[in-house]
Amino acid sequence: MAVTRDHIGKTVTDGQRSGVLTDIMKEWEDPAEKPGERVKRTVAFVRPSGGGREWLARPSRLAPL
Numbered sequence: 001m002a003v004t005r006d007h008i009g010k011t012v013t014d015g016q017r018s019g020v021l022t023d024i025m026k027e028w029e030d031p032a033e034k035p036g037e038r039v040k041r042t043v044a045f046v047r048p049s050g051g052g053r054e055w056l057a058r059p060s061r062l063a064p065l
Helices: none
Strands: 010-013 018-028 041-049 055-056
Touching: none
Parallel strands: none
Antiparallel strands: 010 018, 018 041, 041 055
16 A cells, blocks of 8 residues: 555655655655656655664555554
């Protein structure tokens, strides 16, 4: 089951790790890519519950816990 903006603030998992969904952006571009090579995509931002580095995932790859 994919997560939506309704899940922001709730715990989600990608099957290997879990964290709190902090945002979903529909037209996010990776700033690490060269400007001419950037592709707009929908991404979810997930923060580990116990602290640590935030990670990005496709909302379709996340499920609420």
